[in-house]
Amino acid sequence: MKGIKLSKVKAVALNYAILIALALMSIYYAIDARGFPTLENLTNIFNQNSVYIILAVGQTLVILTAGIDLSVGAMLAFSAVVCADVAKHMEGYSYGIIPVVTLVSIALGATLGAFNGAMVTVFKIPPFIATLAMMTMARGMANIYCDARPIGHLPAEFKLIGTASIGGIPVPVFIMAAIAAGLFVVTRYTVFGRYVYAVGGNEEAARLSGVNVNATRFWVYVISGMCAGICGLILASRLGSGDPKLGYMYELVSIAAVVLGGTSLFGGRGSVIGTIYGALFMGVLENGLLLKGISTFYQWVIKGIVILIAVIVDELKRR
Amino acid sequence: MPQANKLLLLKGINKSYPGVRALIDVDFEVALGEVHALVGVNGAGKSTLIKILSGATRMDGGQITLDGKPLHITSPHRAIDLGISVIYQEFNLVPELSVAENVFLGREPHSAMGFVDYKKVYREVDALLKTLGTTVKSRTKVSSLGVAQQQLVEIARALVVKARIIAMDEPTAALSLQETDRLFSIVRRLKQEGKGLIFISHRMEEIFQIADRVTVLRDGRLVATKRLGEIDRNELVEMILGKKLKKYHSVRETVPGEEVLRVEGLSRKGVLEDINFSVHEGEILGIAGLVGAGKTELARAVVGLDRADGGRVLLRGKPKRFRSPIEAIKAGVVLVPEDRKNLGLILGLSVRDNISLPNLLRFSRGGFINGKQELKAVGDMITNLTVKTTSERQLVKNLSGGNQQKVVLAKWLLRGERVFIFDEPTRGIDVGAKVEIYQLINNLVREGAAIIVISSEFEEILELSDRIIVMHAGRVEGELSRAEATADNMLLLAMGGKHRGEGAPVAVGTSSAGQSGGADR
Numbered sequence A: 001m002k003g004i005k006l007s008k009v010k011a012v013a014l015n016y017a018i019l020i021a022l023a024l025m026s027i028y029y030a031i032d033a034r035g036f037p038t039l040e041n042l043t044n045i046f047n048q049n050s051v052y053i054i055l056a057v058g059q060t061l062v063i064l065t066a067g068i069d070l071s072v073g074a075m076l077a078f079s080a081v082v083c084a085d086v087a088k089h090m091e092g093y094s095y096g097i098i099p100v101v102t103l104v105s106i107a108l109g110a111t112l113g114a115f116n117g118a119m120v121t122v123f124k125i126p127p128f129i130a131t132l133a134m135m136t137m138a139r140g141m142a143n144i145y146c147d148a149r150p151i152g153h154l155p156a157e158f159k160l161i162g163t164a165s166i167g168g169i170p171v172p173v174f175i176m177a178a179i180a181a182g183l184f185v186v187t188r189y190t191v192f193g194r195y196v197y198a199v200g201g202n203e204e205a206a207r208l209s210g211v212n213v214n215a216t217r218f219w220v221y222v223i224s225g226m227c228a229g230i231c232g233l234i235l236a237s238r239l240g241s242g243d244p245k246l247g248y249m250y251e252l253v254s255i256a257a258v259v260l261g262g263t264s265l266f267g268g269r270g271s272v273i274g275t276i277y278g279a280l281f282m283g284v285l286e287n288g289l290l291l292k293g294i295s296t297f298y299q300w301v302i303k304g305i306v307i308l309i310a311v312i313v314d315e316l317k318r319r
Numbered sequence B: 001m002p003q004a005n006k007l008l009l010l011k012g013i014n015k016s017y018p019g020v021r022a023l024i025d026v027d028f029e030v031a032l033g034e035v036h037a038l039v040g041v042n043g044a045g046k047s048t049l050i051k052i053l054s055g056a057t058r059m060d061g062g063q064i065t066l067d068g069k070p071l072h073i074t075s076p077h078r079a080i081d082l083g084i085s086v087i088y089q090e091f092n093l094v095p096e097l098s099v100a101e102n103v104f105l106g107r108e109p110h111s112a113m114g115f116v117d118y119k120k121v122y123r124e125v126d127a128l129l130k131t132l133g134t135t136v137k138s139r140t141k142v143s144s145l146g147v148a149q150q151q152l153v154e155i156a157r158a159l160v161v162k163a164r165i166i167a168m169d170e171p172t173a174a175l176s177l178q179e180t181d182r183l184f185s186i187v188r189r190l191k192q193e194g195k196g197l198i199f200i201s202h203r204m205e206e207i208f209q210i211a212d213r214v215t216v217l218r219d220g221r222l223v224a225t226k227r228l229g230e231i232d233r234n235e236l237v238e239m240i241l242g243k244k245l246k247k248y249h250s251v252r253e254t255v256p257g258e259e260v261l262r263v264e265g266l267s268r269k270g271v272l273e274d275i276n277f278s279v280h281e282g283e284i285l286g287i288a289g290l291v292g293a294g295k296t297e298l299a300r301a302v303v304g305l306d307r308a309d310g311g312r313v314l315l316r317g318k319p320k321r322f323r324s325p326i327e328a329i330k331a332g333v334v335l336v337p338e339d340r341k342n343l344g345l346i347l348g349l350s351v352r353d354n355i356s357l358p359n360l361l362r363f364s365r366g367g368f369i370n371g372k373q374e375l376k377a378v379g380d381m382i383t384n385l386t387v388k389t390t391s392e393r394q395l396v397k398n399l400s401g402g403n404q405q406k407v408v409l410a411k412w413l414l415r416g417e418r419v420f421i422f423d424e425p426t427r428g429i430d431v432g433a434k435v436e437i438y439q440l441i442n443n444l445v446r447e448g449a450a451i452i453v454i455s456s457e458f459e460e461i462l463e464l465s466d467r468i469i470v471m472h473a474g475r476v477e478g479e480l481s482r483a484e485a486t487a488d489n490m491l492l493l494a495m496g497g498k499h500r501g502e503g504a505p506v507a508v509g510t511s512s513a514g515q516s517g518g519a520d521r
Helices: A002-015 A017-032 A038-063 A070-090 A094-121 A127-145 A156-163 A173-190 A190-202 A203-208 A215-238 A250-260 A272-291 A294-318 B046-054 B075-081 B100-103 B119-129 B149-158 B177-192 B204-210 B233-241 B295-303 B324-331 B340-344 B349-362 B371-384 B402-412 B430-445 B458-464 B486-492
Strands: B006-017 B020-031 B033-038 B060-068 B084-087 B166-168 B196-200 B212-216 B221-227 B259-268 B273-279 B283-288 B309-317 B318-320 B334-335 B420-425 B452-454 B466-470 B475-481
Touching: A002 A294, A002 B020, A017 A038, A017 A294, A017 B177, A038 A173, A038 A190, A038 A215, A038 A272, A038 B420, A070 A127, A070 A215, A070 A250, A094 A127, A094 A156, A094 A215, A094 B177, A127 B466, A156 A215, A156 B196, A156 B283, A173 A190, A173 A215, A173 A272, A190 A203, A190 A215, A190 B349, A203 A215, A203 B324, A203 B340, A203 B430, A272 A294, A272 B075, A272 B334, A272 B402, B006 B046, B020 B033, B020 B046, B020 B196, B033 B204, B060 B100, B060 B221, B060 B295, B075 B084, B075 B402, B084 B149, B084 B324, B100 B119, B100 B233, B119 B149, B119 B166, B119 B212, B119 B452, B149 B177, B204 B233, B204 B318, B212 B233, B221 B259, B233 B349, B233 B430, B259 B452, B273 B295, B273 B452, B283 B295, B283 B458, B283 B486, B295 B324, B295 B420, B295 B452, B324 B334, B334 B402, B340 B402, B349 B402, B402 B430, B430 B458, B452 B458, B458 B486, B466 B486, B475 B486
Parallel strands: B020 B221, B033 B196, B033 B212, B084 B166, B166 B196, B283 B452, B283 B466, B334 B420, B420 B452
Antiparallel strands: B006 B020, B006 B060, B212 B221, B259 B273, B259 B309, B309 B318, B466 B475
16 A cells, blocks of 8 residues: 555656756755846746747657657747848838748748658658758858848847847747747647647557648648747847857757657657746756856756756656 | 476566556466466466566566576576576567577677677578478578568577577467467477477467466466366366356347448459458458458558559449548548557557547537547547546556457547448457457447458457458458358368469468369469
8 A cells, every 4th residue: 555655656756857856946046046036037047948948849749749850940040040131121110020020930930840841741751860951951041141140230129029028027938938838738739739649659540540640740840940930030139130150059958858848759748838847947957057157068067967867767757 | 296397486476566466476387398378368467477587577576496496587688598588479589680690699609709600600590490390591681581480580599598488478479370380389399398388378279279287367366277188168268257258149130231332353463363342231241361361451452551453442332542541531431450559549648549539620629629528428438338447548558458449449439430340350359358349349230330350260250240251362262151151161261272272372281171173273
């Protein structure tokens, strides 16, 4: 009897491992690191990590289908330079700039994502390879587009997207919340979301159940691309510059957040909520280490260790 | 009993998984030169026991001794070193390596320089294969071998590591009758050489044919160990189930209605040749044949999983060309596949997710799922089909084989489908659940569904079918009515009957079925 109780406690602990770890770490920092528990710093953590979270929730859908999207960082960069360029050309249109660049970022991301999706579904190229190719192509195109020179001196209205606050909460946090909530609903409550899990769980069985496997896989890359496009807009706006070097290695950050959040790289298991916890965990960890004055190189090592621990915990959970 | 001839002795074995006691004080022994059958319904604890022996999992308590010496099986590698080899249903072979490389995998003999001595490897393996009475060559790639031959490679591997105990988990599940015979003659030889063999099977006739003793497990406990001379089939089945077996008879008024599905001249190069048949409402058509006769290929071609080169399929009189199973499903023709774990189910998802998957569009509006409606429909299915599960959120991989098959059925019943093709509906399913599956199929047909049952088990075909067609080498060899059909005349047709010919995958010659007719095609 006692054994069952204990194992139940263990199961719950493993299930919410990332959330518990996030809470414990936050409490530790709150006591230990000066400046951590302030409202300002917490808002800052969400703001800093909004881009990571958006990329990671998009990545979650791809990974749930047993795919992977290595191109998100490069698509982000391409979107950033294009958005900056469009904004620059629209100087003088005042707030009219905002809807236009928003649409441009989403459309560009969707197009690049659709290209990925087509490679994966029509030409049956493994997602790793297809998005690796997109990673180098999009990075190249971003540089070609702006002649490898960041596009600066952007209109003030454009910079509002990444820097303004509404009621003390930064706009990127709102955008992040909307996208995360949207994709949470999609994965939990829609037919498409169910198909995503089914395709990742067993593609062949899904096909035999009448699921349009190719369409499902295609759309997850489009969604991931759109997320990357929006992130490009946010970063270009926040920094006031469309830089083709933006988003370098962000694909790995997003994958790490997904894995930390308990989503299986083999597909079919995981959740958007988990990914948000995972991304926040990485963000809080980084923020705390920064406040404690630990150097970037040590941070990298610590983050690597954290990823390994997360995967080990996940492995234990499945036993 | 003299201790000496007890090769392997397991005493008081206990094993728990979170929330489940998989084995409770189980005793088990294998004597020298004995074939000991291990039986029980799925979930009885057979696999756990084998996994403990093979080192795949550790026991919580108990004792294992070999020749009176205590064994500590800490890993699969250790188990092999100790002389215990397990041959699982899914083989552990590397398809792209040669037979010999597989046999010696992980134990390659080294020359003085540390290089693998391949000459020696190939020589030894060829000699070994010869003693096993096979024509398989040591340099052949494993991927080019059939199931039976791959099994031989596994056996050869067990012999190379000088295994004293060889456990086989449902070794005959994918074998034809002839291949089974050949396997059994090898098993008998190993027995004479003093090996101890553990034989797991659901097939009663095989147990009585090959085993000396049988141990029955139920709910993780030892029921009994008996000499097979002491009991008969019914007694064994009752021990397995723990209750009296109700003889199952399908008393069904067969009033076939109008024709639903008609297949005309269906062909696929090298696989299917001019197949013709039809199924009516309220009728079960049995498709019998040995493994490799083309039955599964026929089912795949009908629903559009494979492309047919010629012929056509008519649904209610109208020609249909299914280019994919999606089109077949939309038209109401459902294939319940043989390989339910890979094709029928998504094991890592819940019972609810699996059942509702092909029905989601019905439970949704504008792409959003109506959870209440879905839950009610799924709950009704679970109740109606008596799926044994803790809740609809339980993952399908945690269910027994019989309950998994019920989940597959529930998916399609919920859609209200009327045309079903069941490919080996009870493969790997225990006796109790088998009867329930038969009842479900019979209920369906009573409600007017048109059903095709494909099976290599003649008993199953006889049990269910109103009409039977028998396939051999990709052709329909004959059609039998329920009254005409017997296991004997089905076997005759299945083995090529009068077309005793060259090139047929099943060579005639070992049984009485080979009444020649001479008339070659």
